[in-house]
Amino acid sequence: MNVENTHDTVNPAQLTERVTVSWSQPRCWHGDDVTIRVRTERVTDGYMIQLQVLAQGAANHFHQLANQPITGNKLDVPYTLNWKTLLPQPPPYPTQVQVRATVVGLNNVTALSDPMAVDLIPPLHSA
Amino acid sequence: MASFLQDQLTKRNINSPTVTCRAQRGIIQVSVQGGRAPIPPPPAQTRPIEGVTATAAGPDNPAAQDTKNDGRRGFGPLHLGNYTVTLTFPPGIASKYDTANVQPGISQNKVLNAGVVTQYDFIVPWHWIEFDVSDSANQPDQNVPYKLKYQPPIGGAWTLLESGYTPANGKVEKDEVPTGRYKLSIPILSNPQWSAPAFVDIGANQTLTVSASGFDAGETGEFQIIDAFDDGKVIHTIPATITAAGPNFQMQVTWMPSEGNFSALTQSRIRFKAKCDRSVCLSDIRTVRKTQILNVERPGSVLFDTQITAYFSGGGTWNGNSPVGQAMIPTPWKEQIVRIDLPAITRCRIKMQGSDQADSTITKP
Numbered sequence: 001m002n003v004e005n006t007h008d009t010v011n012p013a014q015l016t017e018r019v020t021v022s023w024s025q026p027r028c029w030h031g032d033d034v035t036i037r038v039r040t041e042r043v044t045d046g047y048m049i050q051l052q053v054l055a056q057g058a059a060n061h062f063h064q065l066a067n068q069p070i071t072g073n074k075l076d077v078p079y080t081l082n083w084k085t086l087l088p089q090p091p092p093y094p095t096q097v098q099v100r101a102t103v104v105g106l107n108n109v110t111a112l113s114d115p116m117a118v119d120l121i122p123p124l125h126s127a
Numbered sequence: 128m129a130s131f132l133q134d135q136l137t138k139r140n141i142n143s144p145t146v147t148c149r150a151q152r153g154i155i156q157v158s159v160q161g162g163r164a165p166i167p168p169p170p171a172q173t174r175p176i177e178g179v180t181a182t183a184a185g186p187d188n189p190a191a192q193d194t195k196n197d198g199r200r201g202f203g204p205l206h207l208g209n210y211t212v213t214l215t216f217p218p219g220i221a222s223k224y225d226t227a228n229v230q231p232g233i234s235q236n237k238v239l240n241a242g243v244v245t246q247y248d249f250i251v252p253w254h255w256i257e258f259d260v261s262d263s264a265n266q267p268d269q270n271v272p273y274k275l276k277y278q279p280p281i282g283g284a285w286t287l288l289e290s291g292y293t294p295a296n297g298k299v300e301k302d303e304v305p306t307g308r309y310k311l312s313i314p315i316l317s318n319p320q321w322s323a324p325a326f327v328d329i330g331a332n333q334t335l336t337v338s339a340s341g342f343d344a345g346e347t348g349e350f351q352i353i354d355a356f357d358d359g360k361v362i363h364t365i366p367a368t369i370t371a372a373g374p375n376f377q378m379q380v381t382w383m384p385s386e387g388n389f390s391a392l393t394q395s396r397i398r399f400k401a402k403c404d405r406s407v408c409l410s411d412i413r414t415v416r417k418t419q420i421l422n423v424e425r426p427g428s429v430l431f432d433t434q435i436t437a438y439f440s441g442g443g444t445w446n447g448n449s450p451v452g453q454a455m456i457p458t459p460w461k462e463q464i465v466r467i468d469l470p471a472i473t474r475c476r477i478k479m480q481g482s483d484q485a486d487s488t489i490t491k492p
Binding site for chain 2: 001002003004005006007008009010011012013014015016017018020022023024025026027037039041042043044073105106107108109114117
């Protein structure tokens with residue numbers, strides 16, 4: 001960014017931050033250990049990251065992880081997609097899940113991952 | 128200083144042997160301090176200014192002298208009377224100071240009294256610039272790389288004054304700077320764009336673009352093609368250069384993906400990571416596809432057009448046709464066609480050819 005002005009002035013230069021989040025794999029089995037990968041741009045170390053897991057297309061999350069601090073614009077969080085512990089209701093369970101990452105305290109710095117397919121049974125079109 | 132001046136007043140002046148009454152002389156002490164324009168700050172916030180030329184005019188006219196690093200300069204012992212001390216700013220430093228607003232004035236007239244030091248104090252507003260770098264929560268942003276550039280009032284090229292990283296308070300500030308324009312450049316890559324909306328097809332040109340703000344044309348960076356699920360896994364690297372794009376700058380490359388680029392990719396999803404200086408920008412995810420050919424022929428090797436749905440091992444599908452008996456099926460990288468539907472055909476035999484899977488013949492009874 002460029003901020004330009006004449007001498008004898010105080011000039012605010014406010015940066016905008018960005019966050020991206022993804023699963024560590026495109027598909028997993030129910031019960032698998034996966035990793036949530038959070039990457040940020042221009043976020044100072046120590047800001048807390050809020051992670052919420054939700055079914056694709058759902059308005060509300062079904063699981064919120066404990067906030068964790070970002071360091072070096074990077075945060076990897078191990079996660080187990082176990083419906084028995086995550087969801088109280090009986091099947092059917094979501095087959096596509098997303099994770100939303102939000103930098104707590106910054107102005108609307110949030111992102112939603114691409115969906116990850118979660119299989120309870122061998123997938124219909126598995127290789 | 129006081130003892131030095133006292134010495135001057137009491138010593139015999141060997142250069143003026145006719146002067147015998149030392150008490151009939153006085154000393155002029157000039158002090159030049161500065162602070163931020165336009166309003167002179169409290170004395171505690173001033174600093175001495177070196178190199179300002181002070182001229183004392185009165186009954187004696189000693190040679191003009193520049194202030195020292197403590198902002199002071201003394202004249203005398205001088206004969207008593209009215210003395211006007213005037214400041215002049217050498218061309219090399221004049222533009223750094225607001226000479227029209229020196230307080231109490233660029234010249235001061237006082238009566239030089241006998242046996243004492245007469246003080247001529249000047250407060251000079253100097254020019255300054257300050258940039259306050261903060262995050263979107265208005266907190267100071269530390270360790271942000273920046274370049275500070277200057278353009279004279281008459282315009283022209285920008286000159287790099289300094290580069291570095293913001294301190295803990297996020298402030299990039301300089302005092303005693305020449306008048307003109309100042310620009311703080313913080314290198315930021317943003318707005319990553321693929322030319323293709325959803326897919327990266329092997330053999331088809333792709334244009335990768337990021338907006339580059341705070342950079343100079345000619346700076347070099349790179350685009351890394353990375354595994355969408357592991358940003359530490361670099362699949363392919365393409366060097367790039369910052370160029371002008373209208374009034375702004377960008378970094379852009381055209382890339383022809385080849386199978387060889389993806390030898391380390393074990394699934395079909397990729398991103399690109401644009402990097403220049405310390406700035407990094409991640410793109411959205413795209414699916415790499417490789418075309419597989421499906422030949423559709425009637426008994427007797429007569430090729431024909433029909434509707435086709437292909438199912439891939441990753442869960443995706445493709446719908447299309449086989450014009451002139453051949454369907455070009457864009458298959459996600461490292462995935463296989465696991466099922467084919469031919470809704471308009473009741474009986475057929477299909478031969479599949481593809482480097483990612485064995486040739487096969489499928490018969491639909």
